[in-house]
Amino acid sequence: MSPENHAEFKLSITKALGDQLAASLEGLAPAPLTMGNIRSLRPLPGVYQLYKDGDLVYVGKADRSLPQRIEKHYRKISGRTNISLEQMTFTCLYVDEDFGAVAPERLLINRHRGQGEVPWNYNGFGNNDPGKRRDTTEVDEGHFDHEHPIDLEYELRAPLPERTLVDELVPLSIVLQETKTQLPYVFRYEASKEFDDIAVELPGTHVTAHETLTAIAERLPDGWQITALPGYLIMYPKAESYPSARRYYRNTGVVDV
Structure with missing residues (x-):
């Protein structure tokens, strides 16, 4: 049979952007999660990745200041049990382009989730105060707070x-x-x-x-x-x-x- 002379082509701009972001981050060497390394960053918006024992566990974004956002994670981890800051490293990209509705961290999360990575994006790690109505909620196994309770x-x-x-x-x-x-x-x-x-x-x-x-x-x-x-x-x-x-x-x- 002769090949078809027509076919469908779908251009995925969001996938291309996600792949470029991931490739740029993969080209960086993760740095230890220390205050010295955090404060050496410029106070600009961007995306970042956290690694635990070399494994990618979390992708996040900073709308205004990368060091300010990453320092919050530093403080959180410093006050938890069954984990230490020495296990943690990070990479980040300054992103000042106007992505509009295409959130750069969402592109990265979707890409890495498909590879079985970024578990902390789905276990409550990024949550702040959940509010009084959640005080009586039972914390499930696998939740960040269950695995790493406050110290x-x-x-x-x-x-x-x-x-x-x-x-x-x-x-x-x-x-x-x-x-x-x-x-x-x-x-x-x-x-x-x-x-x-x-x-x-x-x-x-x-x-x-x-x-x-x-x-x-x-x-x-x-x-x-x-x-x-x-x-x-x-x-x-x-x-x-x-x-x-x-x-x-x-x-x-x-x-x-």
Whole structure:
């Protein structure tokens, strides 16, 4: 049989763009995920890839500043268990072209997902505070927070501002604010005016998150509870049970789940 003299041709601009982006990133040498390497980047928009033990695990984008976005991941990983920053490397591309509806990170995700890569793009790694309505959700196996729960032994600088009461007694409101700022994971709590009049005795100038939370809980009014969930902390004036809770801090003591 003679060959056909006609056929269909479909031009995929998005596939071509995805292939070019991937090829450009593959030509880069992954750098260790350190603050020095992150801060050496220019504050420009672009796309980036994270590697764990050499495996591509996440693709993301920065609409304004690559170093600012990648530093958020650095902080997140630094406060997790079963993982270390030494395992992590990254590459990135400055992308200032107007792609319109064609998101460059989506092109990369689709390409790598088809090759069985970028698992962190689908396991909750990139999530921020999920909101109060998700506090009672049970975290599934395979979720980033399940595999790498928050590190309650993360070391903090004890908040000792000039407004101390006596020695190392600090208003609870300040301790909560400083703890929230220093933690590399979310600490969501309900504020109360009475916290200004409650003094907390801190155990030292360098303390773990667990030691700080224990000191806070000891001074909480009756009924209040700090709950350590797999991916973040919450504190509310009601001692509830949460399906995925790992630890409760109350003025009656610490309870491991």
